[in-house]
Amino acid sequence: MRVLVIVAVWVLTAIPALAEVKIQEVTSPGGIKAWLVEEHSIPFTALELRFRGGTSLDAADTRGATSLMVALLEEGAGDKDARAFTEASEALAAKFRFRPYDDAVSVSARMLTENRDQAVALLRDSLVAPRFDADAIERVRGQVISSIRSDLKDPDAIAMARLDALAFGDHPYGHPTDGTEDSVAALTRDDLLSAHRGALARDRVYVSAAGDITAEELGALLDTLLGDLPETGAPMPEDVPVALTGGVDVVPFDTPQSVAVFAQEGIARDDPDFFAAYVMNTILGNGGFESRLMDEVREKRGLTYGVYSYLVPKDHAALYLGRVASANETVAEAIKVIRDEWEKMARDGATEAELTRVKTYLTGAYPLRLDGNASIADILVGMQMDGLSPDYVNTRNAKVEALTLDDIKRVAARLLDPDTLTFVVVGRPVGLETPG
Amino acid sequence: MKRLAVWLSVLVSLASPLAAEGSDAQVTTFSLDNGMDVVVIEDHRAPVVVHMVWYRSGSADETRGVSGVAHFLEHLLFKGTDTLAPGEFSARVAENGGNDNAFTSYDYTAYFQRVAADRLPLMMEMESDRMVNLRLDEDDILTERNVIIEERNQRIENDPGSLFREQRMASLYLNSPYGTPIIGWRHEMENLGLQDALAYYREFYAPNNAILIVAGDADPEEVRALAEATYGTLPANPELPVRARPQEPPQTAERRLVYRDARVAQPYVVRTYLAPERDAGAQEKAAALVLLAELLGGGQTAVLNRALQFDSQTAVYTSAFYSPTSLDDTSFGLVVVPAEGVSLQQAEEALDRTLAEFMIDGIDPAQLDRIKFQMRAQEVYERDDVQSLAQRYGRALTAGLTVDDIQAWPDVLQAVTPEDIMAAAREVFDRKQSVTGWLMKDEEMTQ
Numbered sequence: 001m002r003v004l005v006i007v008a009v010w011v012l013t014a015i016p017a018l019a020e021v022k023i024q025e026v027t028s029p030g031g032i033k034a035w036l037v038e039e040h041s042i043p044f045t046a047l048e049l050r051f052r053g054g055t056s057l058d059a060a061d062t063r064g065a066t067s068l069m070v071a072l073l074e075e076g077a078g079d080k081d082a083r084a085f086t087e088a089s090e091a092l093a094a095k096f097r098f099r100p101y102d103d104a105v106s107v108s109a110r111m112l113t114e115n116r117d118q119a120v121a122l123l124r125d126s127l128v129a130p131r132f133d134a135d136a137i138e139r140v141r142g143q144v145i146s147s148i149r150s151d152l153k154d155p156d157a158i159a160m161a162r163l164d165a166l167a168f169g170d171h172p173y174g175h176p177t178d179g180t181e182d183s184v185a186a187l188t189r190d191d192l193l194s195a196h197r198g199a200l201a202r203d204r205v206y207v208s209a210a211g212d213i214t215a216e217e218l219g220a221l222l223d224t225l226l227g228d229l230p231e232t233g234a235p236m237p238e239d240v241p242v243a244l245t246g247g248v249d250v251v252p253f254d255t256p257q258s259v260a261v262f263a264q265e266g267i268a269r270d271d272p273d274f275f276a277a278y279v280m281n282t283i284l285g286n287g288g289f290e291s292r293l294m295d296e297v298r299e300k301r302g303l304t305y306g307v308y309s310y311l312v313p314k315d316h317a318a319l320y321l322g323r324v325a326s327a328n329e330t331v332a333e334a335i336k337v338i339r340d341e342w343e344k345m346a347r348d349g350a351t352e353a354e355l356t357r358v359k360t361y362l363t364g365a366y367p368l369r370l371d372g373n374a375s376i377a378d379i380l381v382g383m384q385m386d387g388l389s390p391d392y393v394n395t396r397n398a399k400v401e402a403l404t405l406d407d408i409k410r411v412a413a414r415l416l417d418p419d420t421l422t423f424v425v426v427g428r429p430v431g432l433e434t435p436g
Numbered sequence: 437m438k439r440l441a442v443w444l445s446v447l448v449s450l451a452s453p454l455a456a457e458g459s460d461a462q463v464t465t466f467s468l469d470n471g472m473d474v475v476v477i478e479d480h481r482a483p484v485v486v487h488m489v490w491y492r493s494g495s496a497d498e499t500r501g502v503s504g505v506a507h508f509l510e511h512l513l514f515k516g517t518d519t520l521a522p523g524e525f526s527a528r529v530a531e532n533g534g535n536d537n538a539f540t541s542y543d544y545t546a547y548f549q550r551v552a553a554d555r556l557p558l559m560m561e562m563e564s565d566r567m568v569n570l571r572l573d574e575d576d577i578l579t580e581r582n583v584i585i586e587e588r589n590q591r592i593e594n595d596p597g598s599l600f601r602e603q604r605m606a607s608l609y610l611n612s613p614y615g616t617p618i619i620g621w622r623h624e625m626e627n628l629g630l631q632d633a634l635a636y637y638r639e640f641y642a643p644n645n646a647i648l649i650v651a652g653d654a655d656p657e658e659v660r661a662l663a664e665a666t667y668g669t670l671p672a673n674p675e676l677p678v679r680a681r682p683q684e685p686p687q688t689a690e691r692r693l694v695y696r697d698a699r700v701a702q703p704y705v706v707r708t709y710l711a712p713e714r715d716a717g718a719q720e721k722a723a724a725l726v727l728l729a730e731l732l733g734g735g736q737t738a739v740l741n742r743a744l745q746f747d748s749q750t751a752v753y754t755s756a757f758y759s760p761t762s763l764d765d766t767s768f769g770l771v772v773v774p775a776e777g778v779s780l781q782q783a784e785e786a787l788d789r790t791l792a793e794f795m796i797d798g799i800d801p802a803q804l805d806r807i808k809f810q811m812r813a814q815e816v817y818e819r820d821d822v823q824s825l826a827q828r829y830g831r832a833l834t835a836g837l838t839v840d841d842i843q844a845w846p847d848v849l850q851a852v853t854p855e856d857i858m859a860a861a862r863e864v865f866d867r868k869q870s871v872t873g874w875l876m877k878d879e880e881m882t883q
Binding site for chain 1: 481482483484523526527531532533534535550551552578579580581582583584585586587589590593594642652698699700701702733736737742745746749752753773775776802805806807809810812814815816817819820821822
């Protein structure tokens with residue numbers, strides 16, 4: 001109400017049929033900003049919050065604190081213990097989801113219009129006044145440790161943990177986001193309180209909403225929900241170089257199909273060549289059937305069910321990652337084919353036909369993503385995290401269209417580095433030597 | 437704290453306990469002259485459509501000995517036709533900014549594309565083409581067979597929980613083809629050939645065995661005209677077999693099994709009971725079982741969770757799962773993942789004790805009210821995702837239900853009484869119709 005300021009309304013004019021999707025920039029009376037798309041045909045609201053920082057805020061002696069803290073947000077808050085909190089959210093049919101990532105804590109909510117105020121009050125308590133009751137801590141700690149142990153027997157989790165350690169060493173990125181069995185066992189309630197204070201603060205929150213809510217209502221909601229959070233949180237970690245040096249690292253594990261992850265240094269989200277790199281990777285390794293890797297490794301040779309690569313521009317480092325799984329007997333061949341494709345793209349770039357095809361795909365697919373309240377809210381909060389402005393939805397396709405074959409060739413030569421492309425293979429691969 | 441649901445997802449992926457299929461969405465249905473059924477679900481918020489064709493045939497309709505052929509054929513449908521080169525189908529979808537995929541289950545095989553609304557005619561043209569004009573050669577077969585074996589490696593062989601599930605399903609079903617994995621037994625997959633795939637194709641891929649679902653920004657009359665011009669020109673298969681699969685005999689002996697694997701990090705116990713499914717015009721018992729699964733294992737406040745995670749520290753995770761939408765007898769399952777220091781024997785005893793107490797104490801009315809309210813809310817949330825709504829229609833229609841059944845389902849769920857639930861529980865919790873499985877670490881095999 002009252003002082004609500006609507007800074008701007010951006011309309012998706014680039015895509016005429018979507019002209020009704022209006023992004024409003026909302027500032028609450030208390031000064032909290034959010035992006036909103038009003039859509040009143042279904043009586044609910046999708047709300048997305050991202051707190052920048054995430055598990056990489058964990059200190060060296062409290063690995064896993066942020067993750068355990070996030071898991072406990074729905075395990076009792078305000079005057080309600082875990083059971084009462086769950087009963088209350090069930091009675092409102094509000095859907096809350098709290099997830100820890102390395103660079104962010106994500107909170108997703110879906111709330112019915114008919115009881116939105118009560119749902120917001122409940123969500124507010126979980127963010128501002130989580131209880132961290134002793135019995136809840138022990139119960140959830142047991143679940144997290146069980147999950148950590150499962151990861152130690154899961155080929156994909158083993159591979160990613162090894163790759164992160166090779167790439168990032170002692171930086172928080174080099175450690176499992178959930179911590180280790182020992183580190184989680186040692187976490188105290190004070191560690192959780194401190195992780196909570198450090199991670200959920202107003203100086204790092206991004207908000208989007210889509211659905212049956214007006215700008216005025218959202219403004220009031222923001223102050224209720226987030227107004228009592230601390231102004232500032234923990235300092236962000238340092239940037240870290242990617243320390244991958246190439247080769248194949250085998251982690252022996254008795255399983256019939258080897259899982260291989262591969263990576264090299266990537267490209268930052270705000271690099272002028274990020275777009276060209278994104279399009280280049282779509283041609284090389286997007287998981288669809290049109291990519292070179294899928295064509296060569298799966299369609300032509302039948303070596304895998306799926307192979308893909310993708311850019312991972314983290315806040316403090318940039319990775320270029322991929323994954324393939326193939327029987328122990330054939331994974332060496334799959335890796336050789338991937339390396340060959342990496343070299344070929346680095347050397348020759350893409351073809352005119354490939355670039356044309358990928359442009360029609362990317363420009364046609366983009367508006368299809370904005371097709372529901374939940375997906376719109378998710379995309380909008382991601383745009384804010386990436387530092388984009390609302391009119392990005394209008395300029396994005398033009399950026400794709402403007403790319404030339406020379407752009408692709410330049411970025412391929414600059415980015416793709418077969419020498420540092422490092423494979424971590426978990427399994428009993430035949431014909432792959434482990435150096436050292 | 438829902439993270440354990442992630443690694444148990446294979447186990448519970450068939451359960452959709454909050455499936456509230458009806459909604460206020462505008463649904464139009466009609467049939468073409470050749471017997472093909474059409475469902476149009478309108479959602480005009482964005483100019484996007486999902487175009488799906490569902491065949492009323494899945495892995496449970498396969499001939500014995502060629503397990504996996506339904507899924508294999510699903511892969512092969514992306515090879516060429518008389519007019520499309522291999523791979524061209526997906527390439528043309530992508531050129532138009534769309535995404536496509538397909539999935540196979542026991543009771544259906546389905547193909548879908550998600551595209552801008554004005555590209556619907558092209559999708560219908562291509563999908564109707566491959567319903568009858570598939571062209572395959574031996575090279576396609578050999579390469580793609582390796583792909584499905586790698587898919588089996590990824591989904592099953594590399595995951596002890598999935599291998600355990602295969603053994604439990606094979607044990608639960610004495611006669612029903614549901615005991616055979618959808619992806620196929622490996623030794624049979626390795627021998628699947630061109631003729632096996634073509635035999636399945638000729639038998640089942642015909643308009644009178646298919647359902648067209650168009651969901652999103654589509655006009656029913658336009659869909660009808662397009663469907664008549666594409667699918668409507670295809671001949672029905674007069675030889676289409678009646679869907680009558682081997683049924684379960686009376687089950688008279690409880691089954692127990694232990695699956696050991698060095699890769700198991702977290703042991704658990706699963707009990708699965710044979711259970712009735714939703715039948716056309718008779719969904720009440722299945723609705724009671726949906727609510728039973730929610731009451732026992734649906735979330736933090738569920739009976740098992742309270743008893744085994746809150747009142748005692750017996751488990752780190754509990755769940756109940758039930759898949760109501762199925763052509764033949766389905767299953768009702770209970771899971772307990774024991775806490776540190778609790779044996780599987782103790783976990784199973786605690787499960788049985790909790791069930792016995794539930795059968796005496798009955799249902800907490802406040803809990804039942806909360807569950808029913810959440811189901812109503814789910815109908816609202818689901819309207820945001822027209823693709824998932826379309827999938828619910830497809831699953832139900834290929835399981836022998838009608839559009840009327842689908843639209844009545846939310847009300848049937850709301851009408852369930854505590855007495856209905858307890859009666860359904862008494863009927864289903866019969867150990868003679870159950871399999872109890874222990875997934876265990878194999879210490880001797882560790883490295």
